[in-house]
Amino acid sequence: MIEIKGLVKKYGSTVAVDNISFSVERGELFGLLGPNGAGKTTTISVLSTLLPATEGAAVVAGCDVAKDADGVRRRIGVVPQEIALYEDLGARDNLNFWGRLYGLSGKDLQRRTEEMLEAVELGEHARQKVSSFSGGMKRRLNLAAGLMHGPEVLFLDEPTVGIDAQARGKILALIRRLNEDGLTVLYTTHYLEEAEQLCDRIGVIDRGKMVALGDKDDLIRQIGDEDTISFLLPPERLDELLTLSTKWDLVGDVEHRRGCARLRVRDTARVLPEIQMWLAGQQLPLDHLEVHRPNLETLYLNLTGRALRE
Amino acid sequence: MLSGLGALVRKDLLRQVRDVKSLVIYLGVPLLLTFIMGISFGGGVFGGSGISAIPMALAGGDLPGGMRDQLTQGLQETGLFTVTWTDSTEAARLVAEGEVRAALILPDELMSRFFQGDDVVFKLWKDPNSQVKAGIVEAIMTGILGQFQAKEAAYRSLWPDDELGEFGELEEPLEEIFSGDPVRAVRALRTDDGALREELLLRFERGASFGQSMQEPALVLDLHDRQDWAAEDDTRPSRNLYDYFLPAFAVFFMMWGTVAIIRDLHRERENRTLARILTGPVNVATVALGKWVTAVIMASTQLMVLLIAGGLLFGVRVGDAPVALLLVAVATAGAAASVYLILGLVVSTEKAMDALTTVFTLVFGMLGGNFFPIDLMPPALHAVGRITFNYWGNRAFSEIITHGKGLFDVVDELLVLSTIATLGLIVAVAIFAVRQRRGVAA
Ligand SMILES: Nc1ncnc2c1ncn2[C@@H]1O[C@H](COP(=O)(O)OP(=O)(O)OP(=O)(O)O)[C@@H](O)[C@H]1O
Ligand SMILES: [Mg+2]
Numbered sequence: 050m051i052e053i054k055g056l057v058k059k060y061g062s063t064v065a066v067d068n069i070s071f072s073v074e075r076g077e078l079f080g081l082l083g084p085n086g087a088g089k090t091t092t093i094s095v096l097s098t099l100l101p102a103t104e105g106a107a108v109v110a111g112c113d114v115a116k117d118a119d120g121v122r123r124r125i126g127v128v129p130q131e132i133a134l135y136e137d138l139g140a141r142d143n144l145n146f147w148g149r150l151y152g153l154s155g156k157d158l159q160r161r162t163e164e165m166l167e168a169v170e171l172g173e174h175a176r177q178k179v180s181s182f183s184g185g186m187k188r189r190l191n192l193a194a195g196l197m198h199g200p201e202v203l204f205l206d207e208p209t210v211g212i213d214a215q216a217r218g219k220i221l222a223l224i225r226r227l228n229e230d231g232l233t234v235l236y237t238t239h240y241l242e243e244a245e246q247l248c249d250r251i252g253v254i255d256r257g258k259m260v261a262l263g264d265k266d267d268l269i270r271q272i273g274d275e276d277t278i279s280f281l282l283p284p285e286r287l288d289e290l291l292t293l294s295t296k297w298d299l300v301g302d303v304e305h306r307r308g309c310a311r312l313r314v315r316d317t318a319r320v321l322p323e324i325q326m327w328l329a330g331q332q333l334p335l336d337h338l339e340v341h342r343p344n345l346e347t348l349y350l351n352l353t354g355r356a357l358r359e
Numbered sequence: 360m361l362s363g364l365g366a367l368v369r370k371d372l373l374r375q376v377r378d379v380k381s382l383v384i385y386l387g388v389p390l391l392l393t394f395i396m397g398i399s400f401g402g403g404v405f406g407g408s409g410i411s412a413i414p415m416a417l418a419g420g421d422l423p424g425g426m427r428d429q430l431t432q433g434l435q436e437t438g439l440f441t442v443t444w445t446d447s448t449e450a451a452r453l454v455a456e457g458e459v460r461a462a463l464i465l466p467d468e469l470m471s472r473f474f475q476g477d478d479v480v481f482k483l484w485k486d487p488n489s490q491v492k493a494g495i496v497e498a499i500m501t502g503i504l505g506q507f508q509a510k511e512a513a514y515r516s517l518w519p520d521d522e523l524g525e526f527g528e529l530e531e532p533l534e535e536i537f538s539g540d541p542v543r544a545v546r547a548l549r550t551d552d553g554a555l556r557e558e559l560l561l562r563f564e565r566g567a568s569f570g571q572s573m574q575e576p577a578l579v580l581d582l583h584d585r586q587d588w589a590a591e592d593d594t595r596p597s598r599n600l601y602d603y604f605l606p607a608f609a610v611f612f613m614m615w616g617t618v619a620i621i622r623d624l625h626r627e628r629e630n631r632t633l634a635r636i637l638t639g640p641v642n643v644a645t646v647a648l649g650k651w652v653t654a655v656i657m658a659s660t661q662l663m664v665l666l667i668a669g670g671l672l673f674g675v676r677v678g679d680a681p682v683a684l685l686l687v688a689v690a691t692a693g694a695a696a697s698v699y700l701i702l703g704l705v706v707s708t709e710k711a712m713d714a715l716t717t718v719f720t721l722v723f724g725m726l727g728g729n730f731f732p733i734d735l736m737p738p739a740l741h742a743v744g745r746i747t748f749n750y751w752g753n754r755a756f757s758e759i760i761t762h763g764k765g766l767f768d769v770v771d772e773l774l775v776l777s778t779i780a781t782l783g784l785i786v787a788v789a790i791f792a793v794r795q796r797r798g799v800a801a
Contacts, residue, residue, distance in 0.1 A: 097638040100798040119640065127638040133631035137374055149366030150639045194635075 050075045050202055050233040051096065056105035058091050065091040067257035068105070073235055073250075078228045080248030080265075081237040082349075088257040089237035090130055093204045096235070097127045110201050123151075126200030130207045132187045133194075136180035140171050140190050143179060144197055151198035165193040168223060185216030192220060202233045209243065221247055241346055253349060260352045269343055275300045275313040277347070278321060280328065280338040282310040293327060309337070363641035367649030368656075371623065375657060381619065385657070386664060389612040393665050396604055397673035413460050415496055416443045418450040420465025439495065454484045461485045461496035494735075603732060605675050606756035609665040610691060610749050611720075611729040613658045617695040618716045620654040621702075625709035634801035643791040643800060647704075651696045651784055658692035659685070666760075680759050683766035687759065690776035691752030697783025698748055704790045707799065723747045728754075751775045 051073040058066040066088040073079040081089050094100040096109055098118040106113065112120030134143050144162045153161060166172045169189035179187060192208055205224065209217040225247065228234050238244055244251050244265070251268060253261040261268055282290060287305050294303055297320045300313040314320045317340060328335055341347065375381060415434070422430065427444070434440045443459065450462035464482035483500055624646075627633040636646060663685065670677035677684060702719060706712050724730060726740065727747035736744065744750045755772035758764040794800040 094634075099634055099638055099801060101796065119642075122638060123640045125638065127635060129631050129635055131631040133635040135370070135374060135632060136630070137378060138370075142370075142373060146366055146370040147635075147639075149369065150363055150636065150641065152362045152640070154362065 050077070050110060051079075051235060052108045053092075053096070054106050056092070056095060056107060057103045058088070058095055058100065059103045064257050066095070069254070069257070069259045070105075071252050071259060071262055073233060075233055076228070076231050077250060078224070078234045078236060078248050080244035080251040081235060081254055082239065082241065082244045082251055083237070083254035084239050086256075087239075087254045089239075089254060090206055091257075092254070093127070093206050093235070093237060096121075097125055097204055098122055124201045126195040126198065126203045128192050128195035128203070128205045128208050130210065132191050134179050134187065134190060137178060139176045139178055140166065140182075141175040143190060144193060147194045148197040153198060161197060161199075165196055168196075169193045170219065185212040188212050188216065189220060192223070196227070200232070202235070203227070205234060205236045207238055208236075209238070209240070217243075241344065241349075245344065253352065255349075255353050261348060268348055271348065275315055275343070276317045277311055277313050277341040277343075278317065278324060278339070279309055279311040279341070280324065281308055281334055281336075283308065283333075286331070286333070289331075290327075293323075297323070363639070363645050364649050364652070367636070367641070367646065368652045371620070371649065371653035372656065374623075375620070375653070385616050385619065385661060389609070389616075389661065389665055390668055392612075393605065393608065393669055394672065396608065397601060397669060413439055413496060414441050414443070414458065416445050416450040416453050416459045416462035418445050418447045418462060418464050419467060420469040421467060421471075422465065422469060437499075439499070451484065454486050459486070463496075463500060601669070601673055602675055602761045603757065605666065605669040605673075606760055607729045607753055609662050609669075610752050610756065611724050612665065613662050613692060614695055614699075614720045614724065614729075614749065616661050617654050617658050617692065617699050618713075618720065620657055621650055621696065621699045622709060622712055622716075624650055624703055625712055628801055629709065631801075637795070637801050643795050644788045647700060647784070647788045647791050651693075651700060651787075654696035654699070655689060655692045658695060659688040662688040662692065666756075676760055676763060679763055680765045683759050683764075683769055684756075686766065686773060687752065687755040687769060687776075690773050690780065691748070691755070693780035694748035694752070694776045694783065697780045697787060700787040701783055701790065704787055704794065723749055726750070727752075748776065748779045751779075 051071075053072065054070050056066055056069045057064065069088075069092065071079075081092065083089050091100065095102045096107055096114060098114050098121050102115065106115070108114070109121045110124040112118075112124065114121050135146070138146070141162055144165055145158060148158045148161055163172070166175050169192060171186060171190055171193070174182070174186065179190060182190065188208060188211075192205075195203060195205075208224075209220050212220075221243065224234060224236070236244075236248060248265060250263060251261075251265050252259050253268075261271075263271075282305065284305065287303075287310065290310060291303055294312060297312070298315055300315065304311040321340065325335065325338065328338070375385075417430070417434075420427075431442045431444070434442045443453070445453070447462075447464050450459075450464060453459045454462050462484040464484065466480050481500070483497055485494075485497060624633065627636070633646070637643070666675070666677045666684065666688075669675040699716060702716050703712050706715055726744045727733070727749035728744060729749055733741055733744045733750065733753075751772045755769040755776070758769050758772070791800060
């Protein structure tokens with residue numbers, strides 16, 4: 050449904066997207082995960098024919114974005130990162146406009162508008178001006194506007210940014226429902242949890258480069274299923290820990306950074322109590338003893354050496 | 360494409376109409392200013408005699424008292440003049456000191472020179488510091504004399520061998536017979552000389568038809584009905600300053616109104632709706648055309664409302680050629696929309712557009728004749744004025760409103776305006792397309 054090969058997009062000398070390739074199958078919910086400035090919006094802009102690619106090719110819903118922009122435009126829906134609505138019009142007027150733009154009219158338009166208002170739970174605020182909406186309401190209407198014409202492919206650019214957990218939950222549920230009904234979705238976010246919860250496949254993008262790509266569970270497995278245990282340890286006690294740890298079947302070496310020891314273990318249930326006992330016996334502080342399950346954050350950290358949210 | 364265009368225009372119009380503040384600026388303020396201007400300059404319900412009368416002096420001449428009174432009355436009844444009779448020395452002083460705007464000096468022995476077919480030279484002295492008002496006097500006098508001469512010419516062409524000077528044998532000078540007591544003239548017919556009587560009868564008849572021809576408005580200055588009078592002669596400028604100012608200001612307001620509509624393109628770029636629109640099934644041409652159509656609808660409505668308000672309240676003649684008026688309004692709005700669309704698209708921000716269009720509107724308003732009649736400018740600038748679209752709009756409106764012309768008389772202006780509109784729109788779309796190709800359209 051979406052196929053990108055060697056996509057490069059430069060703004061002057063800034064390389065916003067640097068040779069990215071990936072594809073999204075029909076009916077898939079693909080997550081493009083990356084921090085601020087990673088190139089997510091730029092990628093979507095190229096895919097939605099808003100920006101010409103510097104290099105590379107992209108095909109969306111069977112149409113080449115460079116050669117058949119009109120074909121692409123008819124088949125896609127875009128929910129921009131910004132609230133792209135007419136604040137001086139009401140919710141219904143906004144949806145009517147976006148519907149008409151795609152050729153809806155009369156009864157069809159009316160029905161679709163009411164349907165979408167219901168879907169995003171704004172039926173009661175249909176006449177209210179968007180300028181008086183809360184952030185969450187605007188986000189929901191922003192989403193509805195991209196769905197009016199029933200697109201084949203939906204681009205969602207951080208559709209939950211800046212809203213509370215409840216509103217976010219509603220939006221995610223709606224997206225999941227749409228996807229279950231067969232809509233292909235490209236979802237960008239910098240929230241790990243969202244990508245983990247929502248997406249089938251994930252691409253991790255950083256500074257314009259795709260640093261990881263694949264099935265969500267495969268990606269996590271890539272890091273292994275070992276847990277990471279970390280705790281405070283004065284450097285002079287490291288040798289003792291190293292001797293002790295030989296019987297714990299560690300993955301890799303014990304790391305010691307900024308007064309903190311980290312070890313990756315296969316059998317947490319056995320090792321953790323032993324560490325606790327050892328620390329207690331040595332009169333060392335027990336606070337800061339932590340166990341990390343592997344997740345995308347770990348993956349991201351491993352891949353880039355940086356935390357996702359910095 | 361068409362449904363997309365409809366959606367865009369409908370959305371824009373809805374937003375304009377819902378936005379009370381912008382409607383006030385768009386229609387309320389211009390209407391208020393029109394009203395103030397109308398009260399100051401206009402005629403009609405509120406304006407009384409219209410523009411405050413232009414003081415002028417008349418001097419010399421040997422007009423019989425009745426004709427003198429008629430001339431004075433006629434001039435004053437136009438509502439344009441207050442007339443003072445004086446001698447030529449005093450008239451010169453009045454003009455020099457700016458107490459009157461112009462003085463008309465009638466030649467001595469006016470009547471006898473006229474009836475003898477001698478040259479009759481009127482002198483008009485104008486106050487050089489009052490171009491507009493003195494210009495109005497000049498144009499009106501030229502018009503009156505033109506009519507006068509035309510009728511005299513008509514008479515002479517009917518009777519080419521008619522030499523009034525021959526009638527030496529008459530007891531009284533001819534002009535006495537024909538301008539004085541009619542009973543005396545009839546008595547002169549009771550001569551025994553049959554040949555002379557026949558001759559006299561013929562003269563009498565011709566004199567009567569000549570006299571009749573002089574009964575036409577030129578001589579009588581029967582100018583009570585300003586509108587009929589203006590329609591007869593299109594060479595003089597507006598006799599009511601408001602006739603000129605109303606369309607000139609309406610066009611000027613319309614230019615600002617158009618800027619406000621086109622500016623919205625930048626607002627839509629900033630709030631990302633433009634980008635969103637461009638990911639839909641419309642291209643830049645449709646988007647540009649959508650803004651153009653909205654601007655034309657709004658701007659021509661604004662023009663018509665202002666003109667009709669001026670017509671209803673202050674007696675400006677806007678109803679004589681409604682179709683022509685509407686077409687000129689639409690064509691002028693179309694040209695404005697295209698020009699401002701180009702100006703809006705060559706810059707990247709609303710601020711830049713505001714700066715550019717403000718300078719542009721003021722300069723074009725000045726050059727095109729929206730502040731004062733373009734004829735008052737030096738010829739070089741006059742020519743420059745013709746490159747402005749508003750000049751052609753002003754000219755067409757002035758033809759219709761001031762000179763009472765119809766649709767066929769403004770075809771030239773309509774052609775120029777539609778050409779500007781069409782070419783401008785094509786250029787605007789081309790610029791927009793280039794921006795899109797460079798990725799800076801939205
Ligand atoms: N119009 C532009 N001109 C120049 N540079 C740009 C432009 N738009 C984006 N960039 C740069 O391109 C890079 C990628 O930006 P992009 O908006 O695609 O990131 P993003 O992943 O969407 O980030 P965010 O999560 O903040 O939305 C950034 O370094 C940004 O500064
Ligand atoms: Mg972004």
